[in-house]
Amino acid sequence: MKSFLPxxxxxxxxxxxxxxxxSTLWTFDTIHIGGAALFLPLLIGWLQLIMAIFAKNELGFLKVFPMVMHNVNDVIMGSFLMCSPWVYDFHSKIWIPQVLFGGALFLMGIFTVGSPFLKKDHELQQGGITPDQLV
Structure with a gap:
């Protein structure tokens, strides 16, 4: 596969x-459910906002975090957010926003140009990254 998201x-x-x-607290009314359904989207949303401000891309303000780190964090947080309704057992009340936003983060982390997930070993080594550093 090839990266296609600039x-x-x-x-x-x-x-x-x-x-x-x-905003899922208000738009999907998770404030009444409480627990992980309330705090996980809120926590991951704030972490994403902070990482976006610090990212080394066109709209990053402080340009500290490299995009490789940002992509890896997106894949980890997206997969965790997608699984959270079943892990924390609130899937009978709400699961759609977690799966949608988690899936979007997961796919963004994989298919962004420069993502380490679609590069071959020799491309990573030319960029100064060895496969051992990704583990």
Missing amino acids: TSVYAVLNYAIALLLI
């Missing part, structure tokens, strides 16, 4: 998903 589009989507995750 970092400029990724930056816009990252801010949008971060703000949507933070």
